[in-house]
Amino acid sequence: MPRTHNNRLRALLQEADWSGAQLASALRTLAAEHGQRLACDRSTVSRWLAGTAPRPPAPELLLQALSRRLQRPVSAAEAGLSSAPATVPDLSWEADPLHRLTVLTRAETDPHIRHTLRTGTYNLAVPDVWRSGQTPSAGTRQRAPRTKGRAGHAEAEEMRTMARVFAEAAQLHGPGHVRSALAAYLSRDVTRCLHAPATEKARRRLLVGSAQLALMFGGMCADGGAEALAQHYQHTAAQLASEAGDASTFAIALRAMSTHAHDMGHHTPAVLHLAERAADAARAADGAVGAYAQAQLAVMQAHHNGRAALKALTAAERLHEQVPSAAPGPFDHYPAAALHYQRAQTLATLGDTAGANRALTTSLRLRAPTDRQGATLTRARxxxxxxxxxxxxxxxxxxxxxxxxxxxxxxxxxxxxxxxxxxxxxxxxxxxxxxxxxxxxxxxx
Structure with a gap:
């Protein structure tokens, strides 16, 4: 049987103003960024255009390269790659965040989907909506039919308590064993609450609680090297926070995305834009979140503009000094030890080794006894x-x-x-x- 030509991919190449050879070059460069080798040249692209299905990991790299080039998400369907292995249905940036969270958490109990997600490709393309200067506002999306039972402020408070418990356990013993428990809690309790009837005020609190837990789980995925899966949870958390109209959690989510990319070795303008967007969103939040966002902005600016990096670092320190003492919590407290760690990262990038060393020493001295992982990582650095x-x-x-x-x-x-x-x-x-x-x-x- 003759193959059907992939006219969708051809149209995307025309939109990108790329030849087959240029696409192949972009794919090889992208694969190298992820520590992979991809045998791809102009003839390979010609075969894809003629209808041959790309073999993994080419499909995900292809979508990422086109997304980066066109500055918008490109789906498998749009690229005519329906025969290529998909990650998980409806995990695009435009998908409903509650649906995304439900699919992601259920995947933790499905070995096939879990493997696909964990071996996916991290995507540096940033949705334009997260790069704008708009502050999130409460969404008005019509929800799917609700399940029986109601959820309210008690369930939202439970989520805050559980977030504190999971965070403390991860700090003391590392996220390795905590992750499975948090996955079960997200899959069973959190998604059930989000599908249950609730008042608008309670629903927003539930969305914020679920966003924070999703961020925490994303961090645990990143710790375990599941970079693409971590990114899915970060995107979902940002969308949930945006729908709740919560600037603080939205800023924290964007900051987490920038930190994750930086830790992977990506220091591109796109990652800097994420840090800048987090700082913009944090202006509508409290001082602790502002300091948190400005510190990451300093870390990223150090790779681009030394003067801007020191300015952001000074702003972070000033905001941190103005924050009243509060009970520690994973999303409402920014420890001084963490601020000094970001100071060390910034100074090290700027070439101030002695200053970075002093900042690390201060960070280690200020670590709370319960923050065993943070202290251990700081001591290693x-x-x-x-x-x-x-x-x-x-x-x-x-x-x-x-x-x-x-x-x-x-x-x-x-x-x-x-x-x-x-x-x-x-x-x-x-x-x-x-x-x-x-x-x-x-x-x-």
Whole structure:
């Protein structure tokens, strides 16, 4: 049977003003960004246009490349890739956020969909609506038929309590074991509440609570290396917060997206725009959220404009000083230790190694006893900074303390810092104290 030509893909190439060779080049570059190799040239694109279905991971890379080029989301259907493996139905940016959350949480119990989501491709294309200067306002979307039972302020308060419990458990023991419990809570309790009848005021509180829990789960996915899945939860959280008209949670969601991209090594203008948009949204929020957003803006600006980075850092510190003391909570408290950590990131990028080292030392000193993961990651970065300054003995002392905490933290981020320690110390492996530390690390697995 003759193949049907993919005229939809051809139309997108024309809209993008790309030749087949230019698309192939963009795909190879994009694959390299994700640590992949893609055999693709002009003849490969010609076969796709003739109707041959691209093989994974080409379909997702193709959609991402076109989305980035056209500055708008491009779906598989629009690109004529219906025969390509889809991620999960209706997870586009335009999809209803409640539907997205329901599909995502249910996927946690479906091995096939879960695997597809976790092996998906992270997308740097940013929806235009999140790059504008508009403040979120409560949505008026008509909901699907409600389930039986009602949900109200008590359920919203329960979500806040559960967020605090999950956050504290993740800080103490790492997100590895907490993630499955949070997934079950989102899938069973949270989505049920969102489908239940509620007053408009209660519904907004429920949307905010679910957005915050989705953000928390997205962070746990990112910790485990499921970058695309983390991004799905971040997008959903931003949409839920926007529908609730909650500027604080919306700003936190955009900030989380920028932080996630930065941690993956993306420092492009698109990621800077996310940080700027978060700072814009935070102007309608309280001072703690403003400081939180400005600190990430400083981290991102350091890759583009040093003066702007220091200005944002000063703004973050000023806002933080004005915040009254409050009971710690994952979404209404920005610890000074975290601010100093972002200060260290900013200064390190600007080349101020000594200043970054001082900021890391302050961050470590200010860490709460319950923030074991934060303290452990900060200590690892401090050890790396000390080694870069030629202070091997000090670095080894910090790494020994890092190994003290390592066995009780179930975190891929912490495990990656252990791998970094081994690589950095390899040139010093004949040094007696270094050899002892490396031997201890081997014993930990």
């Amino acid at each position: 401090l050890a790396e900074s000390c080694l870069a300054q030629g202070r091997l003995d000090t670095a080894l002392a910090h790494w020994h303390r890092f190994l003290d905490a390592y066995p009780v933290l179930h975190s891929s981020r912490v495990a990656r810092r252990l791998g970094a320690m081994r690589r950095l110390l390899h040139p010093h492996r004949r040094h007696h104290a270094t050899a002892q530390l490396l031997a201890r690390a081997v014993a930990l697995g």
